[in-house]
Amino acid sequence: MTDLYPAVHEPAVETWPSLAPPRSNPVRRAGAAAAIRFIARDLPATITMDNRTYGRGGPGMLVHRTGPFLDRLGQDAGSGFGEAYLAGDWDPEPGTDLADLLMPFAERFSSDQDRRLLPKWAQSLRWLVTRSLPTDQENDRAGARENVSRHYDLSNAMFTEFLDPSLTYSAAYFDDVTADLATASYDELSQAQLRKLDSILDAAGVRSGSRVLDIGCGWASLAIRAAQRGAWVTAITIASQQALLAQRRIADAGVSDRVQVALRDYRDQIGVFDAVLSVEMIEAVGEKYWPVYFDAIERRLAPGGIAVVQAIVMPHERMLATRNTFSWVQKYIFPGGLIPSVKVIEQITAEHTGLQAHVIRHLGADYARTLRVWRDRFIDHWPQIADLGFDPTFRRMWEFYLAYSEAGFRAGYLDDVQLLLTKR
Known part of the structure; x- marks a missing residue:
């Protein structure tokens, strides 16, 4: 490097x-x-x-x-x-x-x-x-929009420089995570991201005619993939610049008739859906609103519907020990964010909803590999990113964020899981 x-x-x-x-x-x-x-x-x-x-x-x-x-x-x-x-x-x-x-x-x-x-x-x-956590990172509707915008509306062009062509900003699903990280390639990442998207759609039973809600849709890679199966998709985000690019990508993919993108908070969504999907969005919800988030998922599920949530998680004891600490990541990368544990997700869904949650896949090692490719591309493409107006301190900030995250997944301090949620 x-x-x-x-x-x-x-x-x-x-x-x-x-x-x-x-x-x-x-x-x-x-x-x-x-x-x-x-x-x-x-x-x-x-x-x-x-x-x-x-x-x-x-x-x-x-x-x-x-x-x-x-x-x-x-x-x-x-x-x-x-x-x-x-x-x-x-x-x-x-x-x-x-x-x-x-x-x-x-x-x-x-x-x-x-x-x-x-x-x-x-x-x-x-x-x-x-x-301690600052009071200005509250995740009520106005605060959540501000917090999310500070990261996801940073620059569509910047994210395009290091993400794969699908613009999927979450853990991929590789064929072989035991291979040397130094061999991880961009082409391999592209295929692994599509494999991840399909694994979520398969788990949720998404097929032609399915009504799908994508909470925190990113740049619409999952929504596009679902629409290509013949599903009808409502994709929501609260990042305005992200929503604009998502709409353009949906149009370019030729599925505008099947996907509606809305600038909408998950708490304001109405209707029922056969599948509710949410990929690495819970980390931005905040502990106070976790029960609200899962209640919203339950309310949007039609009878017999299935939800799949992909989440970054940490050990429960570490979450309890650090949940009130203002971390470097919250200060510089994800304001208002907090990583949950599998245990707390199980507790919240059991105590506050009629949902039953269980882990169907672990992607921690896959995330380490994903992050290595992102970091290599970010550094290789730094001249283009610098031309967008970002300075060398920003470069160090993102290199540290990507490397810090990779180390966490490699060490097992962090994991990434896909959870299946069904009504009890």
């Missing part, structure tokens, strides 16, 4: 005010340094800081600016590490892939208690250096 930015990056703070060097606090800086040393004792990676190395060896991390790096960690443990990367305070050692470097950290989150990043007593003090 070719490096396209300087070894030490300087963000434009007028554009990225959150990346301005934080005010130094000697106590917090010392605490962050102690945490780094503690973490590194059993970490299969190498952290080089002030010409000293920490860790047991492995993928290398080079800290360029120790003071700001430690200040960011000490100020906000939830976002500081990622912000330090955006600011150019650290980089992978030359020749080290970013996701490979992040893997040891992700593995600690997915492992047993005695191998977690911090001991239990230290975890109990995290509140001192973590921020």
